Amino acid sequence: MPGNRKGDRMERELVNELDARGFAVMRAPASGSSTDRELPDVLAGNGEVFYAIEAKASSGRPIYLTGEEVEALVYFSQNFGAKPRIGVRFDREEWYFFHPADLYVTDGGNYRVKKETALAEGTDIEELTGGPKQARLTDPTE
Numbered sequence: 001m002p003g004n005r006k007g008d009r010m011e012r013e014l015v016n017e018l019d020a021r022g023f024a025v026m027r028a029p030a031s032g033s034s035t036d037r038e039l040p041d042v043l044a045g046n047g048e049v050f051y052a053i054e055a056k057a058s059s060g061r062p063i064y065l066t067g068e069e070v071e072a073l074v075y076f077s078q079n080f081g082a083k084p085r086i087g088v089r090f091d092r093e094e095w096y097f098f099h100p101a102d103l104y105v106t107d108g109g110n111y112r113v114k115k116e117t118a119l120a121e122g123t124d125i126e127e128l129t130g131g132p133k134q135a136r137l138t139d140p141t142e
Contacts, residue, residue: 010057010089011041017095018044021129038072043082049130052082053097057089060115067109070100088122090115096122 011027018025023046028039040052054073056063065086077084085097096118103111113122 007057011055014042014055014087014095017125022046023129040073040076050082051085052077052080053085053087055087059091063088063113065111070111074100088113088118090118095125097128098122
């Protein structure tokens with residue numbers, strides 16, 4: 001499936017999941033291509049918390065975001081009054097979310113999320129939307 005179609009499908013999936021959890025939610029049409037301003041992929045709020053989300057999906061390879069994408073998300077979020085989040089979904093996994101400051105920054109100034117990092121450190125959708133915090137499995141030898 002071409003990247004844009006898969007990305008659109010994943011964004012719609014995220015919108016539906018947030019909607020099912022009581023959030024008012026919308027996709028930004030063409031996320032940045034219809035305007036000179038970069039827009040987040042998804043805006044969501046429930047009257048108490050508001051998120052501007054840049055959504056990315058991958059079959060399993062690391063997900064990369066440019067420094068400009070992340071800066072634009074943070075800028076928009078600050079002006080809009082929303083919390084910036086990077087939402088990542090790897091095939092056969094759930095959505096995981098990160099504040100931009102929690103992402104790994106490459107030497108070139110880009111941002112990266114590996115599947116292992118998402119599963120170990122990401123905030124799941126239940127926690128993001130006000131449910132109980134996800135329990136992490138830990139190594140008993142640690």
